[in-house]
Amino acid sequence: MTINSVLIANRGTIAVRIxxxxxxxxxxxxxxxxxxxxxxxHIDSCDVAVCxxxxxxxxxxxxxxxLLQIANETGAKAIHPGxxxxxxxxxxxxxxxxxxxAFL
Numbered sequence: 001m002t003i004n005s006v007l008i009a010n011r012g013t014i015a016v017r018i019x020x021x022x023x024x025x026x027x028x029x030x031x032x033x034x035x036x037x038x039x040x041x042h043i044d045s046c047d048v049a050v051c052x053x054x055x056x057x058x059x060x061x062x063x064x065x066x067l068l069q070i071a072n073e074t075g076a077k078a079i080h081p082g083x084x085x086x087x088x089x090x091x092x093x094x095x096x097x098x099x100x101x102a103f104l
Contacts, residue, residue, distance in 0.1 A: 001077060001100075001102065002077070003027065003077045003078045003102055004027055004028060004077060005027060005028035005029075005030060005074065005075055005076045005077055005078075006018070006022055006027060006028070006029060006030065006076060006077070006078045006079070006080050006104065007030040007032065007067065007070060007071045007074065007076035007078070007079045007080070008029060008030065008031055008032070008042070008046065008079075008080050008082065009032060009061065009067050009079050009080065009081050009082060009086055010042075010061065010080070010081060010082025010083070010084070010086075011031075011032075011033060011034075011037055011040055011042050011061065011082075012040070012041075012042060014082040014083055015031060015042035015045065015046070015082060016041055016042050016045045018080050018082065019031070019042065019045040019046045019047075020045065023047075028047045028048065029045070029046040029047050029048070030046060030047065030048045030049075030050065030070070030071075030074050030076050031043050031045070031046035031048065031049040031050070032049070032050055032051075032052050032060075032061070032067065032070060033049060033050075033051060033052060034051075034052050034053070034054065034055065034057070034060040034061065035051060035052075035053060035054045035055075036054075038051075048074060050070050050073075050074065052066055052067075052070075053066075061086075062085055062086065064086075064089075064091075064092050064095055067079065067086075068095060068096070068099055068101070071099070071101050072099070076101065077101065077102060078101060078102035078103070078104050079096055079101055079102070079103055079104065080104040081103070081104075
């Protein structure tokens with residue numbers, strides 16, 4: 001599978017760095033953001049940005065179902081969890097694999 005687009009399931013500096021690297025590799029970057037983060041730098045750093053909706057991290061950035069839905073809707077072939085909760089979540093990695101989405 002060729003990975004030509006990556007959903008970045010994080011925000012802030014780490015997401016900006018991932019987007020920059022993806023641009024150098026000529027791959028599409030897809031940002032996700034909570035409504036409260038609409039002015040965040042990672043949104044402008046990515047090629048595509050999709051709102052996760054309102055609410056705290058548990059209902060937005062950690063909402064595995066929504067992240068997988070957005071990955072499917074945008075055609076993302078991979079998800080980069082950044083660092084933190086999702087990167088340490090084996091269940092999320094298994095869900096990505098089941099959906100044929102690479103977990104980076």
